[in-house]
Every structure is written in structure tokens, then in C-alpha cells.
Amino acid sequence: SGLTHNEVIAAMNGNILGAATLTGHYTRSDFTLTSPVFREGRNIPVNFTCDGDDISPTLSWSGWPAGTTSFALTVEDHEAVIQDDGSFFPWTHWIVYNMPVTMTGLGQDIPHEASYSGYQQTLNSWGINEFPHSSNGIGYGGMCPLPGDWRRHNYPFTLYALDRMIPVRDDMTYDELLTAIRGSKLDTAVLNGHYTRDPSLAPATTPAELPTAEGPALGARSGGSCVGVGASFVGMALLGFAGWFGSF
Numbered sequence: 001s002g003l004t005h006n007e008v009i010a011a012m013n014g015n016i017l018g019a020a021t022l023t024g025h026y027t028r029s030d031f032t033l034t035s036p037v038f039r040e041g042r043n044i045p046v047n048f049t050c051d052g053d054d055i056s057p058t059l060s061w062s063g064w065p066a067g068t069t070s071f072a073l074t075v076e077d078h079e080a081v082i083q084d085d086g087s088f089f090p091w092t093h094w095i096v097y098n099m100p101v102t103m104t105g106l107g108q109d110i111p112h113e114a115s116y117s118g119y120q121q122t123l124n125s126w127g128i129n130e131f132p133h134s135s136n137g138i139g140y141g142g143m144c145p146l147p148g149d150w151r152r153h154n155y156p157f158t159l160y161a162l163d164r165m166i167p168v169r170d171d172m173t174y175d176e177l178l179t180a181i182r183g184s185k186l187d188t189a190v191l192n193g194h195y196t197r198d199p200s201l202a203p204a205t206t207p208a209e210l211p212t213a214e215g216p217a218l219g220a221r222s223g224g225s226c227v228g229v230g231a232s233f234v235g236m237a238l239l240g241f242a243g244w245f246g247s248f
Contacts (some may be wrong), residue, residue, distance in 0.1 A: 029187055030062075031061070031063045032058060037108075038193050042194065043196075044143055049144060049195055050140050050141075054135075055108060056109055070100060070101060073097070074092070074095050074157070074160075076090055076093065076156065076158075092123075092174040093124055093125070093143070094124060094139065095122045096120070096139075097172075103119070112134075112135045113138065114157040124139065125141070150196065150197060152194050153194065154189070155191050157193065158188060158189075161188070161191075162184045162185060162186065163186055
């Protein structure tokens, strides 16, 4: 059978082992990223968004290639806002890096700390742009479309298997992380989740459809809570798109 959409994108980026060209020999990767709370292409439950408790979901991974030293994770909405010229403005929801190869996952509700349990988190877009947020701009910030945006947004959770640790920077941005890991990526695993405030566009997520929570031992967990942040986006809308983008 042919390559999936994600495999084509990964091959174009040179992220899959053995995928030298799209037309040449292809070796399927065993590197996978999963979550017990949503499946590939399904809706992310409201508890993990600004309309709920805004906590990070549990993730687990397996099948990383030999030579892996660390993992990095990004969650980015590449089409967060449609600008006047028709282009998209992206939004970074989470960056985690320098997770050691001994880790096989992240537990639910990771604290908003730059250095936690042996790995690093850096700025999300709220922190980069100094917008008020319950995360204080560090770590996970949940899905949060602007008021009046009824589109179905795609949120790729992208896990990179790397052959080294990354120099620590508390203010590292999404683009800077991608630059830092260039040449060090051994493989990439992607889990796509969706979120929309339009119930007619949101695919149902039932417990019967979800993978079980059983599996490899997970990384650090936290039982803390996080306050929803819909009000911050309401404030942005009241300021107007022009004023919001002008403040970047």
C-alpha cells in the first residue's frame, strides 16, 4: 500500500529512517506516539483545553531507533489564526526537550516548570507574547481557538528521537528548537488530535474507541490543577485582531 499523509510529510522532512526518497525503498518505522485519552485524528477531550481544566494529556511512546539519546516533544497549531492576507498565524502549545531515553511517556498534568524531573520545558506562545495564562507561559497550554473561530483545528503532537541532548535555554521558541535539533533527528512520531467548539464538526470520542491505559511505565506525573484560560483569548478578541498582532 502507499504511504500515509503523515509518512509522506515525514519523508519530505527527512525524519523517517530508511525514507531516502519518496519513490525509493522505504522502511516503515516502529516509532509510535499514543495517548489513552484520544486516538489519531480524533477530538481532544475538553478537559485538556482552555474550555476545561487545561491540563496536559498522558502520552506514551515506543519503538525508538538505536542510538537515541533523548526525546523532544512539540505541540503546534500551524493554522491558529487566519490573518487578513489569508496566511496563517501559528501558536505553540507545548515544548518539552532533553527527555532521557529511559523515559517512555509523560503523565497527565505536568507542572509548569522549566526544569522538571530531569527534563526541560520552555515557552509556549502565551509566554513568548506575554499574555496572561494559567501556565505562566511555561509548559503546556491547551487548545484554545479564538472566540468566534468554529473551525476544526489540528494539533500535531510531534515526538523527536534525537542522538544528543540539547543545550538548555529557558526562552527557546518552537523555531529555535527545530534549528537546535537539525541534524540530530533519528526518527519522528506524530499523534494528531483535533479540537473545535462546533459540535457538528467534532467526532465523537467514546471510551470504547480509546486505547487502554496499560502499557510501558510512564514518566513523571503530577496531581496538580490548572485553571482554564478562555478569558485571556476573550481579552484578545476585545482588543481586536489588529491590536493583538501588533503587540507581537
